[in-house]
Amino acid sequence: MDQHAEDAAFLWLRRRREIDGPVLDATGIGRIDQRLEANLEGLMAAGKAGWEAAQARFADYAEPGELFVLGVLALRWGDTDLTEVAINAAARLGEPGLSSLSAAIARTPRENLRPLVVKWLDTSDARLRCLGLSALWHHRVDPGPRLHALASHSDANVRRRAIRLAGGLGRRDLLPTVLGGLDGKTAKERLAAAFAACLLGEARSAHPVIDKIVLTETDQAEAAIEIRMLTTPPKAAKAWLQTRLGQPLLRVPATASIGLFGDPSVMPWLIEKMREPELVFAAGLAMRDLFDVDFNDTDLFTIDPSDLGKAFESLTDSPLPVADRVAAWWDEGPGRRNHTLFHSMRRLRLDALRVAIATPEAPLANWRMTRKFPAWM
Numbered sequence: 001m002d003q004h005a006e007d008a009a010f011l012w013l014r015r016r017r018e019i020d021g022p023v024l025d026a027t028g029i030g031r032i033d034q035r036l037e038a039n040l041e042g043l044m045a046a047g048k049a050g051w052e053a054a055q056a057r058f059a060d061y062a063e064p065g066e067l068f069v070l071g072v073l074a075l076r077w078g079d080t081d082l083t084e085v086a087i088n089a090a091a092r093l094g095e096p097g098l099s100s101l102s103a104a105i106a107r108t109p110r111e112n113l114r115p116l117v118v119k120w121l122d123t124s125d126a127r128l129r130c131l132g133l134s135a136l137w138h139h140r141v142d143p144g145p146r147l148h149a150l151a152s153h154s155d156a157n158v159r160r161r162a163i164r165l166a167g168g169l170g171r172r173d174l175l176p177t178v179l180g181g182l183d184g185k186t187a188k189e190r191l192a193a194a195f196a197a198c199l200l201g202e203a204r205s206a207h208p209v210i211d212k213i214v215l216t217e218t219d220q221a222e223a224a225i226e227i228r229m230l231t232t233p234p235k236a237a238k239a240w241l242q243t244r245l246g247q248p249l250l251r252v253p254a255t256a257s258i259g260l261f262g263d264p265s266v267m268p269w270l271i272e273k274m275r276e277p278e279l280v281f282a283a284g285l286a287m288r289d290l291f292d293v294d295f296n297d298t299d300l301f302t303i304d305p306s307d308l309g310k311a312f313e314s315l316t317d318s319p320l321p322v323a324d325r326v327a328a329w330w331d332e333g334p335g336r337r338n339h340t341l342f343h344s345m346r347r348l349r350l351d352a353l354r355v356a357i358a359t360p361e362a363p364l365a366n367w368r369m370t371r372k373f374p375a376w377m
Helices: 002-018 026-045 048-060 064-077 080-093 095-106 110-122 126-138 146-151 156-168 172-183 187-199 203-216 218-230 234-245 248-261 264-273 280-290 323-331 333-337 345-358
Strands: none
Touching: 002 026, 002 048, 002 064, 026 048, 026 064, 026 345, 048 064, 048 080, 064 080, 064 095, 064 110, 080 095, 080 126, 095 126, 110 126, 126 156, 146 156, 146 172, 156 172, 156 187, 172 187, 172 203, 187 203, 187 218, 187 345, 203 218, 218 234, 218 248, 218 345, 234 248, 248 264, 248 280, 264 280, 264 323, 280 345
């Protein structure tokens, strides 16, 4: 049982890292899901012993992965008391704890959640309302008229999640409230409102807020730049990004976003940036956006920064592109096109966003669907 608890936490952490990233596709995530489900089912089949193993693991390692396991067990069993234990444990971890329970909710069948969500949305506890909104978001359920009150709630975290949901569901009736969120108290709330406004066809109203976030909130610059690029005509977007590339604090996120244009003529420039420790990881991300290639099947990236030279040894991000190998691959010309089509999870997410932005009345598709694939293949 202890091994099931440990492995489930580890596998979920890996899944969380890769679910929206450029390295794995739906099949790769599906392999992780198969192994994760096997461990969760082992804990569930053990009943009380499984719960005690998960609790003991959390007692020793009060981390998001361990909390996720507690949450899944409690929610899938439909046990109110155990769910309360998991919610109280989440309070110890703050926002990461809420995020872990949100992930547990995403993996719980709707029928298990229905009575809980009704209760959570009616409570005065802002944390529980956030969980209720997470359930609606993950399962793409429209709560109807009550979303108006949630989007105007006194708690910023509740408002942020409700406004994001309004955008994701294409609720244009909530557009005035969404636009009001552009003046929210926190940068996270303003960015969520900007994201929702773009999904509802009001990118022009959102752009000034996005531009300010890019300049003043470095931890959210990459997400803000991405939204800006997806909602700006190509010529204007290139000029906008060029300005940010010249700003020292924005060089990294701006470089990482340059692949969004889908223009491979930028490759020689990217290869040069791969020779700079500060920009090598970002340049690799941009390259992955340019090509539908499974670079895991090539030798163009490395997980050992020392392969790139002494100046790169202290880097912690990976995998990193090897500039000389990438240059040789690029110089092959037509020969490099001999590959199986690969759509990463990041590519699926970007495609879903592009469709939703182009059709404001349509809901945002769930790009996180994975293919069932045996873990041993």
